[in-house]
Amino acid sequence: MNAPQDEAPLVSVEGLQVVLPTGERSEVEAVRRVDLVIRDGERVGVVGESGSGKSVTGRSIAGLLPTSPRVRVNGSIRISGQEMVGAPPAAWDEIRRSRVGMIFQDPLTFLNPTMRVGRQVAESIPPGREGDGSARTRAVHRFLEQAGLERPEQVAARFPHELSGGMRQRVLIAIAIAKLPALIIADEPTTALDVTVQQRVLKTLDTTVADLGTSLMLISHDLAVVANMTDRIYVMYGGRVVEEGATEQVLHEPRHAYTQALLRSVRSLTDDGVELYSISPELRRQLAEEAVDAS
Amino acid sequence: MTRQETRTTGPSSPAPDARTAPLAVRERSHGGQGAAWRAFLRRPSTLVFLPLVIIFVLVAVIGPFFVTDPVATSFPKLLPPSAEHPFGTDMLGRDYLARVVYGGQISLLVGFSVAVLCMTFGLIVGGLAGYFGGWIDTAMVKIAEFFQVLPGLVLALVAAAVLGSNIVIVGALLAITMWPGVGRIVRAEAMRISKLGYVESQKAAGFHSLRILWSDVIPNAMPPVLVATTMTVGRAILIESGLAYIGVGDPSNPSWGGLLNEAQSYMRDSWWLALLPGTCIFLVVLAVNMLGDALNDAFNPTIGRVK
Amino acid sequence: MKAGLLHYGRLLLSSFILFIVVITVLFFLLELAPGDPVQALVGDVPLTEEFRERIMAAYGLDKPLWERYLIYLGNVLRGDLGYSFATNAEPVLDIILSRAGNTLAIAMPSFILSTLGGIVLGSIAARTRKRWLDGGISGIAVGLFSIPNFWFGMLLIMVFSITLGWLPTHGKSPYGQPGIYWEYMVLPIITMATTELAYKARIARSAVIESLGQDYIDTARSKGLSSRRVLWRHALPNGLLPLVTVSGYSLGFILAGSVLVERVFGWPGMGLLFVDAIERKNNMVVLGITIMLTITIIIVNIITDVIYGIVDPRLRARLAPKQEVTT
Numbered sequence: 023m024n025a026p027q028d029e030a031p032l033v034s035v036e037g038l039q040v041v042l043p044t045g046e047r048s049e050v051e052a053v054r055r056v057d058l059v060i061r062d063g064e065r066v067g068v069v070g071e072s073g074s075g076k077s078v079t080g081r082s083i084a085g086l087l088p089t090s091p092r093v094r095v096n097g098s099i100r101i102s103g104q105e106m107v108g109a110p111p112a113a114w115d116e117i118r119r120s121r122v123g124m125i126f127q128d129p130l131t132f133l134n135p136t137m138r139v140g141r142q143v144a145e146s147i148p149p150g151r152e153g154d155g156s157a158r159t160r161a162v163h164r165f166l167e168q169a170g171l172e173r174p175e176q177v178a179a180r181f182p183h184e185l186s187g188g189m190r191q192r193v194l195i196a197i198a199i200a201k202l203p204a205l206i207i208a209d210e211p212t213t214a215l216d217v218t219v220q221q222r223v224l225k226t227l228d229t230t231v232a233d234l235g236t237s238l239m240l241i242s243h244d245l246a247v248v249a250n251m252t253d254r255i256y257v258m259y260g261g262r263v264v265e266e267g268a269t270e271q272v273l274h275e276p277r278h279a280y281t282q283a284l285l286r287s288v289r290s291l292t293d294d295g296v297e298l299y300s301i302s303p304e305l306r307r308q309l310a311e312e313a314v315d316a317s
Numbered sequence: 318m319t320r321q322e323t324r325t326t327g328p329s330s331p332a333p334d335a336r337t338a339p340l341a342v343r344e345r346s347h348g349g350q351g352a353a354w355r356a357f358l359r360r361p362s363t364l365v366f367l368p369l370v371i372i373f374v375l376v377a378v379i380g381p382f383f384v385t386d387p388v389a390t391s392f393p394k395l396l397p398p399s400a401e402h403p404f405g406t407d408m409l410g411r412d413y414l415a416r417v418v419y420g421g422q423i424s425l426l427v428g429f430s431v432a433v434l435c436m437t438f439g440l441i442v443g444g445l446a447g448y449f450g451g452w453i454d455t456a457m458v459k460i461a462e463f464f465q466v467l468p469g470l471v472l473a474l475v476a477a478a479v480l481g482s483n484i485v486i487v488g489a490l491l492a493i494t495m496w497p498g499v500g501r502i503v504r505a506e507a508m509r510i511s512k513l514g515y516v517e518s519q520k521a522a523g524f525h526s527l528r529i530l531w532s533d534v535i536p537n538a539m540p541p542v543l544v545a546t547t548m549t550v551g552r553a554i555l556i557e558s559g560l561a562y563i564g565v566g567d568p569s570n571p572s573w574g575g576l577l578n579e580a581q582s583y584m585r586d587s588w589w590l591a592l593l594p595g596t597c598i599f600l601v602v603l604a605v606n607m608l609g610d611a612l613n614d615a616f617n618p619t620i621g622r623v624k
Numbered sequence: 625m626k627a628g629l630l631h632y633g634r635l636l637l638s639s640f641i642l643f644i645v646v647i648t649v650l651f652f653l654l655e656l657a658p659g660d661p662v663q664a665l666v667g668d669v670p671l672t673e674e675f676r677e678r679i680m681a682a683y684g685l686d687k688p689l690w691e692r693y694l695i696y697l698g699n700v701l702r703g704d705l706g707y708s709f710a711t712n713a714e715p716v717l718d719i720i721l722s723r724a725g726n727t728l729a730i731a732m733p734s735f736i737l738s739t740l741g742g743i744v745l746g747s748i749a750a751r752t753r754k755r756w757l758d759g760g761i762s763g764i765a766v767g768l769f770s771i772p773n774f775w776f777g778m779l780l781i782m783v784f785s786i787t788l789g790w791l792p793t794h795g796k797s798p799y800g801q802p803g804i805y806w807e808y809m810v811l812p813i814i815t816m817a818t819t820e821l822a823y824k825a826r827i828a829r830s831a832v833i834e835s836l837g838q839d840y841i842d843t844a845r846s847k848g849l850s851s852r853r854v855l856w857r858h859a860l861p862n863g864l865l866p867l868v869t870v871s872g873y874s875l876g877f878i879l880a881g882s883v884l885v886e887r888v889f890g891w892p893g894m895g896l897l898f899v900d901a902i903e904r905k906n907n908m909v910v911l912g913i914t915i916m917l918t919i920t921i922i923i924v925n926i927i928t929d930v931i932y933g934i935v936d937p938r939l940r941a942r943l944a945p946k947q948e949v950t951t
């Protein structure tokens with residue numbers, strides 16, 4: 023677990039603070055002094071309820087925050103030792119071109135509706151890596167296949183709306199792996215899918231990441247999703263990391279009251295599909311006080 | 318923008334404490350309209366263009382007391398602007414300032430009354446159509462489609478040609494062709510509201526539908542309706558001026574467009590005849606369009622996520 | 625394919641119904657006209673008694689309302705738009721067709737210019753991070769569509785023809801010359817294009833801003849694509865879809881607006897014919913032009929719908945059968 027001191031980890035986030043504008047005069051501190059490390063080949067889970075800052079943290083690492091000049095990022099994000107906070111857009115493009123892939127939540131809205139699937143995957147292959155023409159096309163089919171899509175030639179010729187939800191999510195996976203990244207950030211990759219499809223897509227993600235030997239940052243509000251897939255877990259609440267540790271340890275000996283509550287909570291689907299964590303009002307008050315103390 | 322995340326806080330867990338809750342300002346609801354109005358009044362374009370509109374209206378209302386008779390041909394013909402005749406005189410030796418002031422009365426009257434008529438029609442028909450659906454709704458959609466296909470200008474021209482042109486007919490025709498713009502907005506809002514849970518329950522509880530329309534639909538639809546109505550003032554003035562320019566309207570009581578019709582043959586030597594009424598149309602229409610934009614920005618600020 | 629046929633069948637049917645409705649409205653407008661029905665029909669020309677009889681018979685003016693309506697409808701559907709009694713009882717259709725080319729000669733370039741210009745300016749305004757540039761383009765757009773179009777044409781004449789003497793003021797060619805000369809086209813085209821350009825720039829701007837805010841733009845960025853590529857390959861193709869519909873309507877507005885622009889420049893097209901006909905109460909010509917315009921607009925709308933179905937892959941299913949792919 024202890025990496026040698028001289029070798030920089032793949033991703034090292036220190037004291038990350040992200041402030042996003044929400045209106046003409048209002049803003050929100052979405053992430054408040056977060057420390058996070060992802061080593062080569064490591065699988066890290068990030069859990070917490072909606073709005074706790076998981077996505078913003080993940081997007082910060084991929085340089086995919088809103089481009090508005092009113093977005094403020096402080097602290098440090100180092101990728102293989104290279105400092106990315108304040109880095110020029112070209113440096114970020116380079117990182118995204120070959121180092122970091124991202125899989126988003128909603129497989130329909132995150133695919134371009136007017137572009138064929140094959141081209142959307144091909145765009146993600148760094149220029150020149152696979153040669154051109156038919157070699158590139160073959161590569162596209164290979165990645166689609168690796169992402170669990172049968173008959174990739176047919177799928178490549180389709181538009182997103184012609185595919186099922188599960189297939190679209192696999193296309194997003196193919197887009198993420200096509201650049202052969204060192205890290206894949208998967209932000210709620212199965213939340214929008216049917217329960218039956220979720221397991222299969224997760225399985226695909228699992229094997230692909232294993233085959234490629236990439237690191238994984240798996241973001242989910244669902245502890246169960248993260249439990250089976252990761253080595254280490256960060257628990258976030260209110261823009262902070264409240265607990266961090268090996269997955270086993272966090273699951274079996276949670277130290278923080280919020281994590282304990284998360285584990286205890288009976289998740290149940292309400293009629294309109296909203297999931298409820300039963301977190302007691304007292305705990306929320308306690309967390310609030312903690313937050314004030316910390317700042 | 319369209320992301321939907323499964324909410325993990327629900328009715329059973331109270332909202333996070335104010336101190337840990339993100340400092341976000343959430344969307345405005347009913348209570349926010351006062352704030353939106355204040356935002357509107359503070360916008361720089363409001364500060365410029367609201368006074369401009371007010372000045373034009375004032376001039377149209379009280380201006381006639383200060384100018385000479387617009388039909389008295391008592392001066393030399395085609396005098397360029399001077400201290401005595403700030404707007405010069407026209408081809409028959411009439412004081413052009415007086416003619417522009419009186420012409421403004423017609424143009425503004427048409428613009429504002431068409432807008433008010435459109436708003437009234439739009440609120441009533443759009444509200445009923447959206448709320449009740451059924452044949453009223455179908456009829457309204459078809460009518461709106463009809464006027465989308467046949468430009469109002471053409472219909473107004475034909476009608477004026479056949480029925481004879483007077484300003485009341487022109488105004489009525491403009492209102493008839495333009496109200497669906499407002500109607501559509503109200504309809505959408507009424508449809509939205511009629512599907513909300515609390516309206517359904519009020520319906521069930523025997524609340525009068527008209528009361529719901531009055532107390533829920535109309536207030537909610539008001540901001541976009543006001544934007545559309547404001548813009549309608551401008552468009553009505555523009556279309557009326559075009560009609561008057563080709564001779565539809567009352568030639569003895571010309572609006573700004575009618576003055577431009579007269580000016581057409583004098584462009585070579587008497588620039589002021591064409592320049593001044595056109596500038597007036599432009600300024601008024603620009604002002605109401607800018608106010609419409611400002612209203613729109615004030616009531617629909619870009620809240621939420623930026624990209 | 626079935627869905628496609630159904631869609632286009634329905635579109636054709638509703639277009640036809642719309643056409644009938646327009647003719648009906650026009651018919652009843654004529655009915656509402658005060659005074660002598662024959663005179664209302666043929667306009668302000670002196671009539672011989674014999675002529676009067678002929679018109680009465682041709683249009684069944686002595687018959688009951690619904691019969692007259694059917695006769696009128698039948699005439700229009702057979703392509704008989706009546707006669708212009710102002711000019712030797714020439715068939716209205718012939719007169720209109722002889723003028724249509726002149727109108728299209730300025731309307732089509734205006735349409736193309738305003739569409740391209742609107743897209744370019746709107747996209748620039750949407751994408752730029754320079755506030756002044758966006759503000760400038762948006763401000764000019766509002767300014768331009770607040771100008772009465774015909775008055776803008778008058779201003780152009782006063783500046784470029786009268787003051788500077790660069791371009792002619794009037795007509796389509798030097799006196800007595802056949803054909804159309806390009807110098808004569810410049811100002812009318814600019815005048816016609818301006819308002820529409822401003823309008824389209826405004827729509828293009830908000831459409832591109834909207835599509836730059838869509839989720840798939842994030843995916844495109846996540847591939848490390850340059851921002852230019854993101855704009856051209858992802859934001860524009862999606863953002864400009866609504867402009868197809870807008871352009872369809874805009875052609876109708878340009879044609880309707882030609883009535884004013886042609887009057888300003890004395891351009892001998894359908895618009896000028898229309899104005900003349902209104903002045904002389906030559907009602908058959910007025911109605912004939914309105915009917916032709918309606919037909920044109922309806923056809924353009926159908927074409928727009930077809931094009932939209934082609935450029936938006938989500939609608940392409942209407943044209944081609946969909947093959948299911950399953951895993």
Ligand SMILES: Nc1ncnc2c1ncn2[C@@H]1O[C@H](COP(=O)(O)OP(=O)(O)O)[C@@H](O)[C@H]1O
Binds near residue numbers: 071621
């Ligand atoms: N683009 C954005 N603009 C403004 N606020 C945002 C944006 N994205 C997220 N936020 C806010 O930042 C906070 C953290 O959001 P997020 O990271 O999406 O939470 P999570 O992914 O854990 O559900 C929330 O309060 C959310 O409203």
Ligand SMILES: [Mg+2]
Binds near residue numbers: 076078209
């Ligand atoms: Mg999230």
